[in-house]
Amino acid sequence: MPYNPERKKIIDIGVFIYFFNEEEISCLSKEEIDLSDLPKNPSPLFNYAQYLHILDIGAIEKATDAWMKNNFGFGLQNPHHPDDYSIKRMKKSLAQLPLPIQQGTKIINEEYPSIRAKNAMIDSLCKMFMRSALNLKYLILSPYDPDKDMPRSRIFIDNEPGLANLRKLKVRFYANLIDQHERRENLYDLLKLLPNVCNGLVQLDVNRIMVPNCVIAEILTGLIKSQPELTYCRFYKVYGDMNKLIGALPVHKLTSLVLDDLILSGLSLSSLSRSTRLEYLVFRKCRSLSIELIQPILKAPIKLKYLYLSDLPNDVLKAIIIKSSEALEQVSIKFRSEDISEGLETLVNHCQNITHLSLSAYNGPVDILSVISIISLLKHITHLKLSFANINIGDELENGFSKLQLEKLQYLELINFDIIHLKGYLSKCCSPLSTIIMDVIEESNLQIFLDFSRERNTLKWVGFDYIHPEKYLKVCQRINESADCHFQIFHAKQVRIREKYF
Template identity: 25%
Template structure:
């Protein structure tokens, strides 16, 4: 066989396994339908794909899972109840090709209950197509049996549950007994010697590294309370904790969640949403290991509450989203002399009067800072150091630029000063690859010829740029295209579909004319216009 013929017969199996896994990880996030299609290619690829599909199979919205592949693993008692007492025609002889539960890494008990609920509804639709049988999601003994059986199987057979997601919303009622989560039923009444019990101890939720808790119920459910008491005693290797949408957290539950944080050996990430002040006070217990901190919608005036933030010297990622007053959070963080990689400060007030504090954190991070997101007022950065001097190694920059409402008595010459300010501020970032600028409150339209300054900025490494504004002008877009088409292969205009035809039609004609040059037009409904350039032309 010639060399040419041999090259033609090389199959997909010849790909390095590492590259295949990179592709499958991407498809797992972006295109599940293609991932399912990969199963049919051949047996070897099927074996590689199955763990990605079954990483987190339980539904968040309406979707069906073929529960028959699990039923043969149910306890005989549960199978008999379903078949004899509730008269379900279930096939417990089906033998699946894989032990699918061994691949599950994400456990969401609510998803398990939804899987049972949707399966039961579909079962009745198929068996009794003209019936109006009502399936109660909260109170249904059949769903209870299936849910508990599924949880037992997952917790017993999964090689390692990494991520536990708990939704305590009242609509879901209480969680199943914590004995299921801890596999106590198997340990106390199971068969086998000590080696078998030792093997079981490695399963369940003991080795989770991620914990998410949301939506605490207003009611006090016994199983939830008992579970939160036991959680810090059995899970001490959690790396990432996310508590969000905890609108109505009561003191007892807050204390239990504080114990969860304090009990972890090396917690690297904490994400807190809304006014859970007790949890903020215990962050200091993880000061040596904590690398990521996200605070959202925290409104509190107690300076002492945040004083210990000056101990968070190892932070690499900091996000502060609409917290008030922001200065009592920033001031202790300045004392920590942070070396951040990512800084995101999202404030509806545009960090008015607080920019000096933000600048101090940017300056202390210096060359380590790679990702920066800010809401700023144009006049507040007048005469400030440009980012190229503060953090020269930025790769990703996201700015929302606004204009303050200026009183007549304010000594601010808006017309003469503000046009070039924002571009002086961001110019000459040599490593910048991704730039997003959103101009709020008609910033572009407020200043004459504002768009022309874009021609003078120097970003030699830029791969993506997005310019977004509520003000619409076809001339702006045309000039931007003329400038950026010399640097980018693909340019798209995103235009509000309700824009005036007076502006709309000329731009539409221009896009048709330039279609061969990589220009396209997309209609949207958000009231904004958006200019996006991607795919840098490599010289």
């Protein structure tokens, strides 16, 4: 039950109501919900709920709201006072639905708040999912309404198989409200009860949450301690005392740790000194991060293979890079512009086995020729992304790019670069490039790629970022026709390797 807010696509819950049992139908009847005005559609050939792998509670709320607006004419916009048209539509018969749903369903009371009708539908859906979703592996607790709690916790605990087979959990609520315990009573009840039915989590994402007191800290700590197989943990915008949470992590199992957009003053990472399997480490926008704070990680007997480091002090960056040494394979770093050359030299001196490198910078212009010169020393790179908002561009840049001799490079992404700067590189390129992504690609630039494709015969995908949506398909079609099947043009998001860590 995923919901993508960018694409505005919502699953139609109408395919699920055919599989409500008597208890779930009764839940709707008690709230006087009349489903009689639904269009007559063929019954689904199978129960879609059995095949759900991901369940997003916020998506259920969103989908239910949209479905009730479409079918009964009301939703969140006017939750307590449905209009006359809505009431009229809800008074029609149930003849178009299967007999089990017709039985026991009453006509809605004109004065009954529609918000309760919607909540009854959400409860019935969740009950049905808990008994039907045999393949449920990933639960997202993320409300559509920021001022609303989730459904009652017992719905998720008392129905089998429920959450027994859960492997991934994301708790994503609004930090400015989560500190008011009474507004999230059902959420915390579920987190307290979850260890009784699920002990097999391997991934946990604690996201936008306030830890304002010891009670809430104990609830989250208890959840973490009850998951001995936890290998991946992410803390994003978690405010308050995190020491108990970090201390509860199963450090001998943990392979991936993401600390994202946090204030780390007062935090102790001492338990991480016992880590033995940690390979994947993310420090992004972590305020108050210091050499002293990361000492347990530097002393731990671990081999870091993946790093994502952003907005960190230079000494911390260098220390973590040195710790990674020859084990490091993939790295994404956002440097201060004045530190980028020194940081890259540290990479070259200690991490010669890097295959994936992503670089960006802030706080001033970047000496791009120096960057290219240093990167060229990393001979195993297959994937390279450079994204600089401000670079020192001179007449020699086109020739400078030609010095980027990476014999294994397959993927190249250049953001905020002019395509003319790529021309010099492609003219002398010895790499088996199959994917190139730029900000803007015009039809007049096509010859640059055609020449390279005919010379090397490796180019398959070309992506670009900025284009008016209405022109996108026409431009792609026109350029693809001109490319004469040597390669294909797509929007960058279709060919980009995303640096996601959950």
